Amino acid sequence: xxxxxGVVGGGQLARMMIPPAVALGVELRVLAEIDGASAALAAxxxxxxxxxxxxxxxxxxxxxxTFDHEHVxxxxxxxxxxxxxxxxxxxxxxxxxxxxxxxxRRLAALGIPVPVWAEVRDRDGLAxxxxxxxxxxxxxxxKGGYDGKGxxxxxxxxxxxxxxxxxxxxxxxxxxxxxxxxxLVARRPSGDxxxxxxxxxxxxxxxxxxxxxxxxGAGKLSDExxxxxxxxxxxxxVTGVLAVELFETTEGRLLVNELAMxxxxxxxxxIEGAVTSQFEQHLRAVLDLPLGDTSSHSPVSVMVxxxxxxxxxxMPDRYPDALAAxxxxxxxxxxxxxxxxxxxxxxxxxxxxxxxVRARARAAAAFFDA
Amino acid sequence: xxxxxGVVGGGQLARMMIPPAVALGVELRVLAEIDGASAALAAxxxxxxxxxxxxxxxxxxxxxxTFDHEHVxxxxxxxxxxxxxxxxxxxxxxxxxxxxxxxxRRLAALGIPVPVWAEVRDRDGLAxxxxxxxxxxxxxxxKGGYDGKGxxxxxxxxxxxxxxxxxxxxxxxxxxxxxxxxxLVARRPSGDxxxxxxxxxxxxxxxxxxxxxxxxGAGKLSDExxxxxxxxxxxxxVTGVLAVELFETTEGRLLVNELAMxxxxxxxxxIEGAVTSQFEQHLRAVLDLPLGDTSSHSPVSVMVxxxxxxxxxxMPDRYPDALAAxxxxxxxxxxxxxxxxxxxxxxxxxxxxxxxVRARARAAAAFFDA
Numbered sequence: 241x242x243x244x245x246g247v248v249g250g251g252q253l254a255r256m257m258i259p260p261a262v263a264l265g266v267e268l269r270v271l272a273e274i275d276g277a278s279a280a281l282a283a284x285x286x287x288x289x290x291x292x293x294x295x296x297x298x299x300x301x302x303x304x305x306t307f308d309h310e311h312v313x314x315x316x317x318x319x320x321x322x323x324x325x326x327x328x329x330x331x332x333x334x335x336x337x338x339x340x341x342x343x344x345r346r347l348a349a350l351g352i353p354v355p356v357w358a359e360v361r362d363r364d365g366l367a368x369x370x371x372x373x374x375x376x377x378x379x380x381x382x383k384g385g386y387d388g389k390g391x392x393x394x395x396x397x398x399x400x401x402x403x404x405x406x407x408x409x410x411x412x413x414x415x416x417x418x419x420x421x422x423x424l425v426a427r428r429p430s431g432d433x434x435x436x437x438x439x440x441x442x443x444x445x446x447x448x449x450x451x452x453x454x455x456x457g458a459g460k461l462s463d464e465x466x467x468x469x470x471x472x473x474x475x476x477x478v479t480g481v482l483a484v485e486l487f488e489t490t491e492g493r494l495l496v497n498e499l500a501m502x503x504x505x506x507x508x509x510x511i512e513g514a515v516t517s518q519f520e521q522h523l524r525a526v527l528d529l530p531l532g533d534t535s536s537h538s539p540v541s542v543m544v545x546x547x548x549x550x551x552x553x554x555m556p557d558r559y560p561d562a563l564a565a566x567x568x569x570x571x572x573x574x575x576x577x578x579x580x581x582x583x584x585x586x587x588x589x590x591x592x593x594x595x596x597v598r599a600r601a602r603a604a605a606a607f608f609d610a
Numbered sequence: 611x612x613x614x615x616g617v618v619g620g621g622q623l624a625r626m627m628i629p630p631a632v633a634l635g636v637e638l639r640v641l642a643e644i645d646g647a648s649a650a651l652a653a654x655x656x657x658x659x660x661x662x663x664x665x666x667x668x669x670x671x672x673x674x675x676t677f678d679h680e681h682v683x684x685x686x687x688x689x690x691x692x693x694x695x696x697x698x699x700x701x702x703x704x705x706x707x708x709x710x711x712x713x714x715r716r717l718a719a720l721g722i723p724v725p726v727w728a729e730v731r732d733r734d735g736l737a738x739x740x741x742x743x744x745x746x747x748x749x750x751x752x753k754g755g756y757d758g759k760g761x762x763x764x765x766x767x768x769x770x771x772x773x774x775x776x777x778x779x780x781x782x783x784x785x786x787x788x789x790x791x792x793x794l795v796a797r798r799p800s801g802d803x804x805x806x807x808x809x810x811x812x813x814x815x816x817x818x819x820x821x822x823x824x825x826x827g828a829g830k831l832s833d834e835x836x837x838x839x840x841x842x843x844x845x846x847x848v849t850g851v852l853a854v855e856l857f858e859t860t861e862g863r864l865l866v867n868e869l870a871m872x873x874x875x876x877x878x879x880x881i882e883g884a885v886t887s888q889f890e891q892h893l894r895a896v897l898d899l900p901l902g903d904t905s906s907h908s909p910v911s912v913m914v915x916x917x918x919x920x921x922x923x924x925m926p927d928r929y930p931d932a933l934a935a936x937x938x939x940x941x942x943x944x945x946x947x948x949x950x951x952x953x954x955x956x957x958x959x960x961x962x963x964x965x966x967v968r969a970r971a972r973a974a975a976a977f978f979d980a
Contacts, residue, residue: 243926259629262651263881265926265943265955281632281651511633515938530934537907556613556635564900568885573635585635 242303243267243527248289249308250277252574252583253503253519256511258282260520266527270308271298278574279308292319299325306480306526307502310337311384328429328479328526329501336476337501340410341382347496350475352468354496355487356413362404367397369411376414379403387583388446415495417487421455422506423469426481426521426531433473434521434531435466436514441485441506444547447581448505450602451543453513454536456594464494472499481522483507505545505583510534512570512588513541538590542598544605546585549578551610555585562607569604578610612673613637613897618659619678620647622944622953623873623889626881628652630890636897640678641668648944649678662689669695676850676896677872680707681754698799698849698896699871706846707871710780711752717866720845722838724866725857726783732774737767739781746784749773757953758816785865787857791825792876793839796851796891796901803843804891804901805836806884811855811876814917817951818875820972821913823883824906826964834864842869851892853877875915875953880904882940882958883911908960912968914975916955919948921980925955932977939974948980 243266247254250272258281261268271294272283287294289312296319299305304326317331329337336343344357356373360366369377379400381390393414394400403409420443425435437454438461454462469484483504485497507518516524516532524531550558555573562571566589573585585608589601613636617624620642628651631638641664642653657664659682666689669675674696687701699707706713714727726743730736739747749770751760763784764770773779790813795805807824808831824832839854853874855867877888886894886902894901920928925943932941936959943955955978959971 255632258632258651262625262628263940263942264929265924265945281628515940524933529929530937532933533938535938554635559634559899563894563902567900568903568905570633570885572633575635 244269244302244304245523245526246271246299246302246305247279247282247308248295248298248305248312249273250279250283251308252278252576254279254282254308255574256503256508256519256572257523260517260523264520264523266523268523269298269302271295278576280575290316292316295320296323299323304328304526306522307334309386310334310501314338330477330479333476333478334501337499339382340380340385340498341408343499344410346476347472350471352472352475352496353494355415358411359408360400360404360411361408363397363401366394366400366404366411370395370397373413378412378414380410380412382408382410387448388443391446415487415497416490418490418492419488420497421458421461421465421486421488421494422451422504423465423484423486424481424504424507424510424518425466425469425473425484426518426525426534427473427478428525428531429479429528431474432531433470434516434534435469436507436510436518436534437536438462438465439506439509445581447545447547447583449545449547450598451506451509452594452598453509453541461488461492461494468494468496472496480525481507481518508572508586509541509543509588511572513537513590539592540594540597541588541590542594542601543586543588544601545583546573546587546605546608548580548582548610549576549584550608551578553578555608558607562604565607566600566604569600571604580610584608614639614672614674615893615896616641616669616672616675617649617652617678618665618668618675618682619643620649620653621678622648622946624649624652624678625944626873626878626889626942627893630887630893634890634893636893638893639668639672641665648946650945660686662686665690666693669693674698674896676892677704679756680704680871684708700847700849703846703848704871707869709752710750710755710868711778713869714780716846717842720841722842722845722866723864725785728781729778730770730774730781731778733767733771736764736770736774736781740765740767743783748782748784750780750782752778752780757818758813761816785857785867786860788860788862789858790867791828791831791835791856791858791864792821792874793835793854793856794851794874794877794880794888795836795839795843795854796888796895797843797848798895798901799849799898801844802901803840804886804904805839806877806880806888806904807906808832808835809876809879815951817915817917817953819915819917820968821876821879822964822968823879823911831858831862831864838864838866842866850895851877851888878942878956879911879913879958881942883907883960909962910964910967911958911960912964912971913956913958914971915953916943916957916975916978918950918952918980919946919954920978921948923948925978928977932974935977936970936974939970941974950980954978
């Protein structure tokens, strides 16, 4: 196939595909939501990804379409497929990442361990689920949630009435976990799968805050996580990068929490920390090129998100102090204006001693606090 | 200062500045020579860099101007300075890289070891130089030479008549050397200098073919080279990346051969091999930001140029085989069409065993032979 990749969505994930596209000499074209999007440098169109004509027009001359996010409606994807344009991941796979109820059904059918869950259609259904699960549940809207949005912990049957008014929701047990983990893999259409080392993730207010790779002391969980992610990638016929977010329960079991079928925040450390970054690998995978080595460069990598960003300033405004203090930390700014809670950039530190590397990454990120 | 960098010239050096600009969130604007230049993605203007109005128009809204090559005429640079636009490196420094006679004079004045040389104005002058230097000389046109062009080995006084008809030339002794080395440093306007490990370079037909870093068995020469390059950077008030090409003579001395005041082929290995690449460092330096760590990631890095490229094809056309054979090699394609001798890309391998890494890099590059 050719080597022109169309990316629907102009956020930081599309932006971070630009460097490896430049290096490999493959052409990246982005359909951005707005002028001045994070990936504006590669934008060849600006428009609404929910509009089939817009997406079809954008994709007319590309060799493959892939995504910055999972929100492109299935009917738009069907138009692309109908026009003979390769879509990766395929719409049937992407649906599993778009709809949490579909995800739970498909993972259960594959025998993948997941939290206790139920599709809940009304207050009575939620009451029954709460009764059966210790009086607490995590309720999620099937579609459109991200970064903590569309997720709610409930302890009474009427606490999801607003969401239930518009349709069924996913109810899950409140998992008691030691920590959260993320297993990133990539799969190409011909079937090859490559897995990066398992990562430990820390969320704050439902948003990824910090990632450590490899996950400290993971032991045999690393193999289990890799096997799970590879089974999911193959079982769902995923192409491109797949991120599997996991709970490590207090009993030491792995349960799949969420899936993302695109480069993922839990894999930003791979830019500096791995021989092949998740962004380069995604390009390779969607072009059905051989996958790159996923080994770590360093014994430990720690990525810390810059959330919110400096008030009334940009990340580069703070570079004179930040770069002077941390010549060995790598700084990433997404070209976004600061806004409370917004992911505006990240930093990655690598090294040999976990505590030292983590402290360094946190200190570097702190230069961009409001 | 702000963070908009204007780069005059749209070749692969400007192209390779794009990834770190995207990562750091600084804006890169390129004045390209042609549509479809290697750095076209960042091109905001297309025009002649020898035309002052073109360059001034391009540079009107940037915070600093820097370069993909050294060919911008001094009168054009003077217009930029006159308009109050910071130019880095400064025209006075850049002139030393533009004119080999000026370079020899300035380096001699700084006490830097260079080959025996003379400014030669006519056939008698060349005859005298040949008599004094064993009957052989390297003759160079003061300006415009690169990649072996404008350089000639002569053994008779009439062998440079064509060049002498247009002006003085530089004559140099034919240095007997063990090998060629390159010392890369970066300097910011405030004076800080950072040096990468010394590299060994191999030229074929006057063109860089292969680079190994650190230079094997360099021992104390590494310190000498670093001291020399830092003295040159400071002595000439260079800002940005400075590449110092060196001979290691058969007696084990270092002599400065050439200077380049921009990212340089001898530093492409730093993209994967060093904590901070020469391209990121150049952006930092010209913005007067703190310089990054120049340590090596790996015990050894080997870069091999792809010269010419596959006949009637592009580098990406060969990726299915090349990437499959070398999942751990990093491939760079400059988006150029193949042409005999043209630099169309490079590959870099890293590892611990010099022979193994070198063999791997050469084998990977060979996939793109005509």
